[in-house]
Amino acid sequence: MDSQSSYDSMMGGMASEETRATTSTAAPVRRRDSAAPEPAKTPSTRAWPLPLLVAGIVLTALNLRPAITSLGALLEEVRDGLGMSGSAAGLLTSVPPLCFAAFGVMAPRLARRFGPAAVVCAGMVAIAVGLAIRPYAGGTAGFLAGSALALMGIAVSNVLMPVVVKRWFPDRVGSMTGLYSMALALGTASAAAVTVPMTKALGGHWQAGLAVWAGLAATAVVPWIPFLRARGTLAPAPAATARASDGLRVARSRTAWALAVFFGLQATAAYITMGWMAQIFRDAGVPAGRAGLLLAVTMVMGVPLAFVIPRLASRLPHQGPIVVALSVCGLLGYAGLYVAPAGGAWAWALLLGVANCAFPLALTMVGMRARTGAGVAELSAFAQSTGYLISIPGPLLVGVLYQHSGGWGLPLALMAGLMIPQIAAGVLAGRDRVVEDEATR
Template sequence: MEAVAPPASTLAAPVPAAIQTGPAARPRGTALILAGILLVALNLRVAITSLGALLEEVRTGLHLSGAMAGVVTTMPTIAFAAFGALAPWLVRRFTAGRIVLAAMVALLAGEAVRVATGSTVVFIATSAVALAGIAVANILLPLLVRQHFPHRTGLVTGAYTVSLTIGASVAAASAVPIADAFGSWRAGLGAWSLLAVIAMLPWLPAVFRRRTTQAAVAPLAARVRPARTRVGWAMAIYFGAQALSGHATMGWLAQLFRDSGYRPQTAGLLLAGVTAVGIPVALVMPALAMRLNNLRPLVLGLSATMIASYVGLAIAPHDGAVVWVVLLSIGQGAFPLALVAIGLRARTPEGTVALSAFTQCLGYLIAALGPLVVGALYELTGGWNLPLGFLIGAAVVQIVAGLAVARPRFVED
């Protein structure tokens, strides 16, 4: 990171001790911090994908209407946008370790209470509490990586992205078998609370560390406003465009393969293949980005691969399915690229958390449109050409925004 950014000491305002990145500010027990980051990442999608796998059982058990089920499935992206905006405010008042610990407590409380209630209102409210914890942790992970691993940013970003992906995949695949084994959907959702408890353990020492005063934070925080910068908007649009495609794929790709003639089980395996192939891509992409002076080749290559996959799905969805799945997996390497780019486009830790919050909050609002628009176009036309055309258009927007992100400039400037 320091190879492309001047040290924070060149800025007029001091960097608060809570978020400094120098050796003096780095706590002992780096291995414990790394374990904490990976365990938090493991939790960031399990509450969502396990619910998706058991949605029909939850609807039956809680007597949810179709409209309420729609609210439940749309909540994650809205919650990520709404609650993620709190992260910069929290960082100005508490250490990052304490905030992460509190986020995991919120996740645990939401997961535990929602499986014990028979009320639709309480279920939705406690799901929102769990999602609030996830949203704040989403924003803080890039800051924690920069704070504790300034010379291994790409490698650690790739590692926690893989951890996130594994958590999402395992929860989606295991929720139904767990529910069947225990005879209740509540077990299939509640089992993942244990992961949140485990993720808290590495962050418990943060409770006993001295709280940093906020006096040093305010001058710098007031100056870092991504919404007033071109790089901030470029990052948010790039993140939003790639997340839109990712969420639309998760929601509708299996249906596309079923419509092309595959059995439901095979269509599900093809969808799982997108995640499986994407794991090594997620591990390699951030480290590769850190080695390049300009991100333009990665932006163009990933977006072009994604467009090629969509064109193939429109022309030959059955015969070329495996090829299109592989290409789509590579193209979705834009997600870990976007995460590492947040750190590359900020000079300071405060800039990192401000840019992370703005990028992910606005980006997830954009992403919420993906499944909705694709579903509406599919229902309107009864086919996949128009929905895939919409996703190709999103990929073009991703290219334009990504080329702006690729330029070596910083949100503090």
């Protein structure tokens, strides 16, 4: 199995990766300021088993989407239970990118102060608590508050995953990004596929069907606990981080802006798909259980492709051709949903699943478009926060168009139209350059 062989090779190369990672962060600092005192030695990385770190990354990735896709599978029941209009439901589907934009920008600062492990661990706790309380908080406001808490934990973890990968696996960015992207896609698909039948097994109460996902988030807390007191093993020394990012203004980089726009438009498509695709199929006469399964098919396409695409992208000097290929699949899928949503449902689900793999491609480009770990942290926070801010209006506008037009023609036209600027931004972001060269003062 390809992922297993990649994992085995990571185990065998642990010592050499450790040497390369240490050299890439500490050595430049000593050359720039030879009079500076040596940083305090951190615990040996061998004291912390690499498999535990990999397990933490994978379990974290599994929890980065069930809060959203489980809601998409039960959106009609939640709307009925809380008395939501179509516009209010559109607002609910816009909450994820809003929270990701608001809280994601805080992640680098929190990581520098507390260490990435502590921030990710706290993020998993926030997800568990938020998912447990939101179905029972009472009313739309309480549901939104619980969702926001869970999404805050997702936001900081979204930003820090590329940072951890760049720090620990500098020569395997594609492979490790593929590994956690596979886990993310698996968690996304699992929530979409099993939420409806699991809700029926739990007595048919949508509250129980949503709350059960808190258990998965609680499990993801455990692997990070041994690393909480070992900040230095998961991040460069604070002085090194400060010097590495000195003078870096990511917002001055055209590549950073192109990547942020690409990230935002692919996120718009993804959250519209996760929030509304099951409803499109249900309105076309597809039973609720099958509609949830179709959404799961869309999400599960990311499991194999999320491993293949980052590895392929990391080997190419320009990622533009991959951007174009994924976007064409999206255009075909939207056209199919308009012409024959029920008749060709499986084909459209597959095509949109391929198109959604723009997300792991964007994450891979974040790791490739910066030279240093500090640069990746800044670029990741900028691209994701700005990108999610761009994506906020999309799901809300789809809900408004759906309610006022009484059908899916206008929303699908909007989704297809947004693919054109997504292609343009992705091609620009895929050029072989790094933001440090464009954004350093």
